[in-house]
Amino acid sequence: xxxxxxxxxxxxxxxxxxxxxxxxxxxxxxxxxxxxxxxxxxxxxxxxxxxxxxxxxxxxxxxxxxxxxxxxxxxxxxxxxxxxxxxxxxxxxxxxxxxxxxxxxxxxxxxxxxxxxxxxxxxxxxxxxxxxxxxxxxxxxxxxxxxxxxxxxxxxxxxxxxxxxxxxxxxxxxxxxxxxxxxxxxxxxxxxxxxxxxxxxxxxxxxxxxxxxxxxxxxxxxxxxxxxxxxxxxxxxxxxxxxxxxxxxxxxxxxxxxxxxxxxxxxxxxxxxxxxxxxxxxxxxxxxxxxxxxxxxxxxxxxxxxxxxxxxxxxxxxxxxxxxxxxxxxxxxxxxxxxxxxxxxxxxxxxxxxxxxxxxxxxxxxxxxxxxxxxxxxxxxxxxxxxxxxxxxxxxxxxxxxxxxxxxxxxxxxxxxxxxxxxxxxxxxxxxxxxxxxxxxxxxxxxxxxxxxxxxxxxxxxxxxxxxxxxxxxxxxxxxxxxxxxxxxxxxxxxxxxxxxxxxxxxxxxxxxxxxxxxxxxxxxxxxxxxxxxxxxxxxxxxxxxxxxxxxxxxxxxxxxxxxxxxxxxxxxxxxxxxxxxxxxxxxxxxxxxxxxxxxxxxxxxxxxxxxxxxxxxxxxxxxxxxxxxxxxxxxxxxxxxxxxxxxxxxxxxxxxxxxxxxxxxxxxxxxxxxxxxxxxxxxxxxxxxxxxxxxxxxxxxxxxxxxxxxxxxxxxxxxxxxxxxxxxxxxxxxxxxxxxxxxxxxxxxxxxxxxxxxxxxxxxxxxxxxxxxxxxxxxxxxxxxxxxxxxxxxxxxxxxxxxxxxxxxxxxxxxxxxxxxxxxxxxxxxxxxx
Amino acid sequence: xxxxxxxxxxxxxxxxxxxxxxxxxxxxxxxxxxxxxxxxxxxxxxxxxxxxxxxxxxxxxxxxxxxxxxxxxxxxxxxxxxxxxxxxxxxxxxxxxxxxxxxxxxxxxxxxxxxxxxxxxxxxxxxxxxxxxxxxxxxxxx
Numbered sequence: 021x022x023x024x025x026x027x028x029x030x031x032x033x034x035x036x037x038x039x040x041x042x043x044x045x046x047x048x049x050x051x052x053x054x055x056x057x058x059x060x061x062x063x064x065x066x067x068x069x070x071x072x073x074x075x076x077x078x079x080x081x082x083x084x085x086x087x088x089x090x091x092x093x094x095x096x097x098x099x100x101x102x103x104x105x106x107x108x109x110x111x112x113x114x115x116x117x118x119x120x121x122x123x124x125x126x127x128x129x130x131x132x133x134x135x136x137x138x139x140x141x142x143x144x145x146x147x148x149x150x151x152x153x154x155x156x157x158x159x160x161x162x163x164x165x166x167x168x169x170x171x172x173x174x175x176x177x178x179x180x181x182x183x184x185x186x187x188x189x190x191x192x193x194x195x196x197x198x199x200x201x202x203x204x205x206x207x208x209x210x211x212x213x214x215x216x217x218x219x220x221x222x223x224x225x226x227x228x229x230x231x232x233x234x235x236x237x238x239x240x241x242x243x244x245x246x247x248x249x250x251x252x253x254x255x256x257x258x259x260x261x262x263x264x265x266x267x268x269x270x271x272x273x274x275x276x277x278x279x280x281x282x283x284x285x286x287x288x289x290x291x292x293x294x295x296x297x298x299x300x301x302x303x304x305x306x307x308x309x310x311x312x313x314x315x316x317x318x319x320x321x322x323x324x325x326x327x328x329x330x331x332x333x334x335x336x337x338x339x340x341x342x343x344x345x346x347x348x349x350x351x352x353x354x355x356x357x358x359x360x361x362x363x364x365x366x367x368x369x370x371x372x373x374x375x376x377x378x379x380x381x382x383x384x385x386x387x388x389x390x391x392x393x394x395x396x397x398x399x400x401x402x403x404x405x406x407x408x409x410x411x412x413x414x415x416x417x418x419x420x421x422x423x424x425x426x427x428x429x430x431x432x433x434x435x436x437x438x439x440x441x442x443x444x445x446x447x448x449x450x451x452x453x454x455x456x457x458x459x460x461x462x463x464x465x466x467x468x469x470x471x472x473x474x475x476x477x478x479x480x481x482x483x484x485x486x487x488x489x490x491x492x493x494x495x496x497x498x499x500x501x502x503x504x505x506x507x508x509x510x511x512x513x514x515x516x517x518x519x520x521x522x523x524x525x526x527x528x529x530x531x532x533x534x535x536x537x538x539x540x541x542x543x544x545x546x547x548x549x550x551x552x553x554x555x556x557x558x559x560x561x562x563x564x565x566x567x568x569x570x571x572x573x574x575x576x577x578x579x580x581x582x583x584x585x586x587x588x589x590x591x592x593x594x595x596x597x598x599x600x601x602x603x604x605x606x607x608x609x610x611x612x613x614x615x616x617x618x619x620x621x622x623x624x625x626x627x628x629x630x631x632x633x634x635x636x637x638x639x640x641x642x643x644x645x646x647x648x649x650x651x652x653x654x655x656x657x658x659x660x661x662x663x664x665x666x667x668x669x670x671x672x673x674x675x676x677x678x679x680x681x682x683x684x685x686x687x688x689x690x691x692x693x694x695x696x697x698x699x700x701x702x703x704x705x706x707x708x709x710x711x712x713x714x715x716x717x718x719x720x721x722x723x724x725x726x727x728x729x730x731x732x733x734x735x736x737x738x739x740x741x742x743x744x745x746x747x748x749x750x751x752x753x754x755x756x757x758x759x760x761x762x763x764x765x766x767x768x769x770x771x772x773x774x775x776x777x778x779x780x781x782x783x784x785x786x787x788x789x790x791x792x793x794x795x796x797x798x799x800x801x802x803x804x805x806x807x808x809x810x811x812x813x814x815x816x817x818x819x820x821x822x823x824x825x826x827x828x829x830x831x832x833x834x835x836x837x838x839x840x841x842x843x844x845x846x847x848x849x850x851x852x853x854x855x
Numbered sequence: 856x857x858x859x860x861x862x863x864x865x866x867x868x869x870x871x872x873x874x875x876x877x878x879x880x881x882x883x884x885x886x887x888x889x890x891x892x893x894x895x896x897x898x899x900x901x902x903x904x905x906x907x908x909x910x911x912x913x914x915x916x917x918x919x920x921x922x923x924x925x926x927x928x929x930x931x932x933x934x935x936x937x938x939x940x941x942x943x944x945x946x947x948x949x950x951x952x953x954x955x956x957x958x959x960x961x962x963x964x965x966x967x968x969x970x971x972x973x974x975x976x977x978x979x980x981x982x983x984x985x986x987x988x989x990x991x992x993x994x995x996x997x
């Protein structure tokens with residue numbers, strides 16, 4: 021009896037896999053009806069199931085597959101051509117066979133699965149075959165297919181519990197939690213829970229039949245139709261001999277152990293480093309290599325090609341397309357890209373969701389498409405590839421796209437953004453709003469072309485596994501969703517950093533670069549915009565977060581004073597870039613992520629903990645949350661987003677403008693090239709020397725320019741802290757006092773109009789508002805008539821001494837730049853002055 | 856004399872008070888080791904320790920019980936199981952394992968107020984000393 025159970029077990033597992041293949045073959049046949057390879061493959065699959073079910077005395081299964089076999093043999097022998105109704109009938113048969121198998125798996129009998137309607141449908145196709153397919157038949161059969169799917173869904177969900185009862189069998193199948201979710205597709209779960217080593221499929225093909233025409237490696241069934249069932253069985257057995265089904269729990273356990281081994285190795289390496297013993301060192305070195313190999317091998321056993329997920333999608337798309345009246349073609353690229361099975365499982369739902377979205381809301385119905393001058397058939401393209409240690413999975417469609425205007429309206433209606441905020445956002449940024457919770461309301465489905473249904477859930481799911489998602493869309497052309505997921509979860513390359521006396525780990529996935537600052541640089545190059553620290557990274561402002569600051573719970577930032585070197589860890593969180601200011605970078609290490617108790621995780625700064633090489637525990641920083649926590653809707657964040665938009669390349673034509681508030685509500689733009697540093701100075705530090713105001717700044721006396729007085733718009737304000745823009749050149753500085761710092765914006769340098777107003781060199785349009793562009797030179801000259809001549813003298817002297825060529829920034833004291841202020845600023849300035 | 860319902864308590868000292876937890880809840884006792892502090896965590900969380908490759912949260916019982924007074928220079932860790940998970944309790948000194956029985960037990964005296972009252976389920980009257988029974992689940996919950 022046990023023997024019999026085992027045979028049934030194997031039959032079920034094998035059939036489930038074969039049916040998946042059959043699904044794919046049938047869909048492929050719809051596109052290429054005369055592919056003999058596929059027809060033979062399909063025929064053989066059904067033939068095998070028929071044979072075995074006869075042997076095992078599953079009468080109805082045998083009857084059904086026999087009917088299907090007859091139809092397939094007609095198709096194979098060219099008596100009849102594959103048409104959509106034929107495919108419908110055959111797919112309906114596949115579903116019914118699945119229901120029967122599910123029933124057999126549940127209680128060992130065929131239960132009361134109804135096969136008559138499908139049999140009739142199949143027979144109708146056989147007789148119809150010679151003549152043209154009747155249109156009503158298609159409608160009819162589609163309905164039956166839907167019914168069959170339904171019946172499959174109604175199959176007892178407890179089905180999968182049975183195999184788990186006897187885990188000692190040769191092919192243990194773990195109890196399947198996914199079934200509880202009411203999955204309608206038993207074979208689906210089978211495939212996901214079992215890992216077969218893929219390489220063997222090729223061997224199987226290469227095996228007995230020497231004459232076999234080139235067949236895609238995945239097809240275990242030979243291309244030559246004359247091969248008999250016995251041979252097929254022999255071949256299947258050879259597959260079984262060279263591959264081994266392994267319980268996934270066991271693989272998980274192995275993975276955990278490999279993780280521990282890596283940790284222990286790290287500890288040992290550190291210990292051995294302290295003992296000078298060449299023999300021990302050699303042994304340890306060997307251990308090191310082996311450990312790395314073990315780790316990689318175990319990781320490989322868990323890797324599965326993404327095709328495991330994708331192969332399910334054609335069916336989803338076909339059924340959904342039929343439901344919503346869309347014609348959809350699927351193209352795939354990179355289906356061999358491999359992912360850890362845990363991750364594969366984790367992205368299954370998000371992926372399906374995105375695909376459904378594309379078919380349901382992205383691709384228009386054929387008539388609309390035709391009217392828009394697109395082919396009636398929409399294209400859903402799936403792409404997977406490796407990119408900087410991550411796997412990128414794209415789901416694209418050539419549908420209607422998402423209209424940012426509608427998203428804006430929706431965001432405004434929901435009150436999640438103000439009109440001003442929305443105006444400041446680029447279309448690309450606006451599109452990302454669909455990932456916010458609440459965009460998935462029913463209203464959104466109708467108003468916002470339906471996108472964003474549960475997109476927040478998709479995003480959350482991806483972030484939970486250390487992934488990310490973004491979206492590009494062009495109205496009328498289509499949408500691309502890009503999921504980025506790590507290769508594996510268990511072992512993460514990380515950077516260890518030190519802040520105060522504590523060590524922390526940062527996952528390298530979010531790391532962009534490191535910028536080391538020596539003590540003087542740390543003091544001079546970290547600037548503040550309205551209290552928020554920033555650093556000029558190749559000309560773009562990078563908002564900074566001080567790790568010590570955020571961990572001490574303080575919001576205010578203090579520019580470090582002297583004697584401390586700092587490192588800026590430049591990180592990417594979603595579409596934002598920011599710099600994490602730490603005291604030291606210690607090491608890069610492969611770490612094993614350990615869960616934190618929920619209470620500590622809820623703090624929102626740590627994503628987990630790990631054990632470092634020396635055995636101490638270090639917390640892993642949660643980069644996403646750090647960014648969210650520290651960069652909240654201030655100017656620094658917008659600057660960061662602007663940077664992200666522009667990428668690392670500094671656009672030469674764009675200049676950045678500091679928008680300052682002066683007097684009652686008027687705004688003035690100051691080119692950032694004329695701003696060395698932004699500071700807050702205390703009002704009572706301002707002293708008068710004769711008619712001029714001065715302030716002590718970094719050990720020097722520098723003149724102040726009151727912008728409001730300079731421009732004749734006197735401000736009533738008497739703030740205790742004055743925001744100033746300091747301009748330094750060649751050891752000379754001036755400070756321009758504003759009423760408030762409003763923003764820093766990007767602006768096309770060419771795009772300005774000349775005005776001949778006193779104090780301004782022109783005007784620019786910033787977010788729909790006209791803002792005067794300050795004539796900084798004039799303002800400086802007004803406050804300190806000697807400023808430019810002094811600078812010029814200084815520069816000329818430097819040039820004479822040969823210490824600086826031309827007007828190189830090195831001649832400017834205290835100027836951090838080289839990266840920062842545009843050099844053009846210097847030349848302009850001197851040129852103006854020389855006029 | 857043995858009476859009904861005898862229990863064993865693993866005891867430890869916090870300041871001048873003797874506290875105990877049911878001995879079957881205790882996994883092990885450790886000498887103080889490197890504790891990695893967790894900034895921004897509640898003050899009752901002393902930090903994290905490495906227990907043979909496992910990261911274990913450590914609760915500072917002094918803070919948790921809001922006890923005033925001196926801590927010992929060298930603390931000890933009592934690792935207990937809470938909901939299947941190990942949690943370490945930071946205490947001053949380890950006492951022995953004590954046999955107690957129900958007739959020594961009294962609910963917390965009314966004079967006991969505040970946090971201590973919530974976390975102590977009662978007192979066993981030992982000779983010359985009261986043993987306060989700590990409600991571990993509540994103590995590590997917050």
